[in-house]
Amino acid sequence: MSTKIDIGIDEKDRKAIAEGLSKLLADSYTLYLMTHNFHWNVTGPMFNTLHLMFMGQYTEQWAALDLIAERIRALGEPAPATYQEYSKLTSIEEVSGVPKAMEMVKLLVKAQEATSKTARKLFPLVEKAGDQPTADLLTQRQNIHEKTAWMLRSLLQD
Secondary structure, X not given: OOOOOOOOOOHHHHHHHHHHHHHHHHHHHHHHHHHHHHHHHOOOOOHHHXXXXXXXXXXXXXXXXXXXXXXXXXXXXXXXXXXXXXXXXXXXXXXXXXXXXXXXXXXXXXXXXXXXXXXXXXXXXXXXXXXXXXXXXXXXXXXXXXXXXXXXXXXXXX
């Protein structure tokens, strides 16, 4: 029995798409950790609002990690799964200390936008390769990250 992958996307493109998805997975995991950290550590007058908002966001992000990793596996490549790998692949800078509540919101806007940009960068290759399942995944992730960034930015308005 052959283990060759024959899904209509050549091996070179599958590997390149998986590399791009690995960067998206690293950004997504870093964003997940940041959001969960802020959920645990937020304080101040907006505590309840932000605590609940962050919980909804990190819960959604957690589910997305599996979708991204499983797409990498479907393309025939191993999914990165260590902090060491994520730290090399992510475009999001790790936060040190515990920022004030509105600084948390600003940092999350930046991280949501960065994750969306990582997904967007992969689109030309995915379209060229005719990889509709990955295109669908990228579209869904961009929609969620851009909507979440808008909602977070709205908290920063006077």
